Amino acid sequence: MPMRSIWRTLDPGLARDIGLVCLADGVVGLSYGAISVGGGLPLWVPILLSVVVFAGASQFLFVGIVAAGGSPIAAMVAGLLVNSRHVAFGLAVSDVIGGGWRRWLGSHVMTDENVAFAMGQDDLKHQRAAYWAGGLGIFVCWNIGVVAGGLAGSVITDTDVFGLDAAFPAVLLALVLPALRDRSTRTAALVGVVVALAVTPFLPAGLPVLFALVGLLFYRAEKPAVEVTR
Amino acid sequence: MNNTPLLLIGIGILAVGTFSLRFAGPALRSRFEVPERAQQLLAAAAIILLTALVATSALTDGHGPAGVARPAGVLVGGVLAWRRAPFVLVVVAAAATAAGLRLLGVP
Numbered sequence: 345m346p347m348r349s350i351w352r353t354l355d356p357g358l359a360r361d362i363g364l365v366c367l368a369d370g371v372v373g374l375s376y377g378a379i380s381v382g383g384g385l386p387l388w389v390p391i392l393l394s395v396v397v398f399a400g401a402s403q404f405l406f407v408g409i410v411a412a413g414g415s416p417i418a419a420m421v422a423g424l425l426v427n428s429r430h431v432a433f434g435l436a437v438s439d440v441i442g443g444g445w446r447r448w449l450g451s452h453v454m455t456d457e458n459v460a461f462a463m464g465q466d467d468l469k470h471q472r473a474a475y476w477a478g479g480l481g482i483f484v485c486w487n488i489g490v491v492a493g494g495l496a497g498s499v500i501t502d503t504d505v506f507g508l509d510a511a512f513p514a515v516l517l518a519l520v521l522p523a524l525r526d527r528s529t530r531t532a533a534l535v536g537v538v539v540a541l542a543v544t545p546f547l548p549a550g551l552p553v554l555f556a557l558v559g560l561l562f563y564r565a566e567k568p569a570v571e572v573t574r
Numbered sequence: 575m576n577n578t579p580l581l582l583i584g585i586g587i588l589a590v591g592t593f594s595l596r597f598a599g600p601a602l603r604s605r606f607e608v609p610e611r612a613q614q615l616l617a618a619a620a621i622i623l624l625t626a627l628v629a630t631s632a633l634t635d636g637h638g639p640a641g642v643a644r645p646a647g648v649l650v651g652g653v654l655a656w657r658r659a660p661f662v663l664v665v666v667a668a669a670a671t672a673a674g675l676r677l678l679g680v681p
Contacts, residue, residue: 361661368665389581396589406588416577416584423588427595429623434599436620441600451596460624463617507672510647513632514668516624517648518655523621532618533625540626545637556626557619565614 353473358461362474365457366481368511369400373489375503376404378496383411387494394490398452398483402426405549426550432557433459440471453479460519532563641681647672 354362373394380390385407393403402423409419433454434441440462441450458478465471503509524530536559540552547555608616632648633640651668655661 364662364665389585393585393588396585397592399592402588402592406584410581410584416581420584420588420591424591424595427592429627430592430596431598432616432619432623434596435603436599436616438600438603443604447597447600447604451600452593454596456624456627459620463620463624504644505673505676507643507647507669507674507676510632510644510651510672511665511669513628513644513648514651514655514664517628517632517652518661518664520621520624520628521652521655523617524625529618529621533622536622536626537629540630541633544630544634549636552630553623553626556622559622559626560615560619563615563618563622565611565618 350473350476353469354477358465358470358474359477362458362461362478362481365461365478365515366485368508368515369457369482370485370489371506372400372503372508372512373486374493374496375508376400376407377490377493379404379493380407380411381494381497383407385411390490390494391487394487397423398486399423399427399430399455400486401549422548422550425548428550429553430454437462437471437475439468440475442472450476450479453483455479455482456516457482457519460516464519464522526566528562528564528566532559532561535559535562643672643675643680646675646680 376394377390381387389410390403390407393406397403397406405426406416406419406423409422410416433456434451437454437459441447441454453476455478458475461478462471462475465474520533524533533556536556539558540556543555544552628648632645635641635644647668647670650671651664654667655664659667
């Protein structure tokens, strides 16, 4: 699909929703940049991480560990653990990303948000539009936010005051709800939630979410639609 | 903390590793024909991960519980989403609920 047609495929409602998430991500980026510099790290550290790693949770973890005096190697291992869920995302949205050069760029802009946006669309064309618009938009907003936050320093360090920490789970919840209307998927997801919450006190960040995949044991794939309607 | 070479090594490996994790799925899928059933299973896996991410990020902070304001905000957003409210309303209501509760001194 040519890049230009992505923008034509996006309907105004979806474009607005994606824009809102990009904006919110920009504000979180602002706080990440400010926290990093406020924690004593040079400005290039949060900026470089945002461009080459581009995965919010792992970046917060990385700068948190390093700023607290921890080893960058330990921070790297923790970051990789948190990002391991992207393997499953990549398997699910492979067709959405596309082949050739798109696979390289598309993989780099893979986030929780744009994967969820893509999964919420009905056909491949709209999935692609949502994935790419979300991924590229978030990449741009996130990085602008990080640079601005890093330069501003300790202006905004606590986005919890604005309730943004509640906005992000709500965004993902709104995006996965349509898929959870399917009973089998819902059962599997709920089992996953219980398992993830149960192991959270005992495991390092990133692992509990992976344990949720135990829920797959409770998933029964539907029979092909043709057989059902007959 | 001021060990710049070590910092660069850490960031570099994290970058390459994260990209590899993201790239692995599409790279594997392009080599093999994936049957319909398996594709459904992979889609379900992504939904399960995202749902678990919702739960852990809404209810936990580090290894402990997240307090009251954040879960309450997510709950309000979730109910609105379930009632098919506009996405903007879901996001703003979730944030406003959490922010409002904190303003009142709720953790």
